[in-house]
Amino acid sequence: MGTLCFCCAQIQFLLKLTRPIPKHVVKRSAVDLAYKIHGRRPTDGIPVIVLHGLLGSKRNWDTMSKNISHGLNRSVVAVDIRNHGDSPHVNSHTYAELAEDVVKLLGKLSVSKADLIGHSMGGRTAMVLALSEPSKISHLVVVDISPVSTAGILNDFFPKLIDVMKSCNIESQPDEAAAKNVAKEKIYASGIVPPNAPIHFILMNIGTRANKVAWKCNLDVLKHHFTDIASFPSEMAGKTFDGPTLFVGGRNSNYIPPDDITGIKGFFPKADLVYVQGVGHNPHAEDPNAFFNIVTNFLSK
Known part of the structure; x- marks a missing residue:
């Protein structure tokens, strides 16, 4: 078997040096999420995308989604996050991937901008999406979860x-x-x-x-992937979303301590923090009337 001449070997060496270095060893791909549309078509105005929490599903938000759609006369799209409900089961579950899944869904729905409501794990997904793709988000509602603290x-x-x-x-x-x-x-x-x-x-x-x-x-x-789920991604440090943002906590929950507002505003400068009295981690289920009024008033602005 012959050997390469010096010139050929040198050319191959130079070609290796000029090849782009891949940014990621593992290529991530977004999945097609299952969803349910309430009310109008998503392309009629700005739709509201609802993201559930860990071990939840779009079914948990069925009544609230219908009420918000009727109250605002807008499309509400309730989503099953990957590895939940009717969405695909895959081998990875990080917030970057969860956010990419929602971006893919927006494209599938031909939606250029949406409002987001995210509870717990869904709230962190919504935050990552707003920080990563701020031009795609109009209003952001985060329900009983913080980018700063992690409740025990x-x-x-x-x-x-x-x-x-x-x-x-x-x-x-x-x-x-x-x-x-x-x-x-x-x-x-x-x-x-x-x-x-x-x-x-x-x-x-x-x-x-x-x-x-x-x-x-x-x-x-x-x-x-529970460690990924239980913590806010460190790669979000330094990013901001300057759009209208509302954090809704349960007064009896410890997921959003009042002192977190300073750190929250580091990511979301226009954020407000309100609490639903007498409820825990699921204010949308424990006091749906109060939650509905708070959220629809915010989304109407």
Whole structure:
């Protein structure tokens, strides 16, 4: 086998030097999110995009989405975030990817600008999207989550809950009703929630995937990426979104301490922080009337 001459070898060496260095070793790709449109077509004015929290789905926001659409006479698009509901199950779950998924959805809907409402994990997704693509966002509503603090329950409760959910073995049950009964008994028996505490939001994750009863959330991937979910991405440091921004916290929740407003304004200079009295981490579900009035007044401005 012959050897390269000096000139050929030198040319190949120079070509290697001039090749662009890839920015990422792993190429990320956005997924096609499942969604439900309430009211008008998304292209009629500026739509409202609703992003649920961890272990939630667009179904959790069904009534509120309808009410906001009717109250504002606007399109409301409720989304299943990747690895949840009817959206694809994939092997990665970072906020950069979640935001890219929503950008892809906006393109699919032919929407150039939208208002965002995001709860908990969905709130951080909305924040990352607004900071990364500010020209695409008109108003931003973040529900009971902070870019500054991380509440202890986020680190303690959800990983334990995911482990209990994985242990329920609902795939062996004949139908969804039987699977929900098994999961209900297992969750209460674990002590992860108080006896008779409402857990319907957890049981709503039981459905049919690939023609069998299963959890509709990707528990393995969510557990693996929990550190990513439980923290605000460090690469957002130094970025700002200068549009109208509202943080809505539950007064009985510790997800947005009042002192966080200084750090919040570092990302969102026009941010206001309000609390719904007498509620915890889910103000939209625990006091829907108060939440509706706060959010629709803000989005009407």
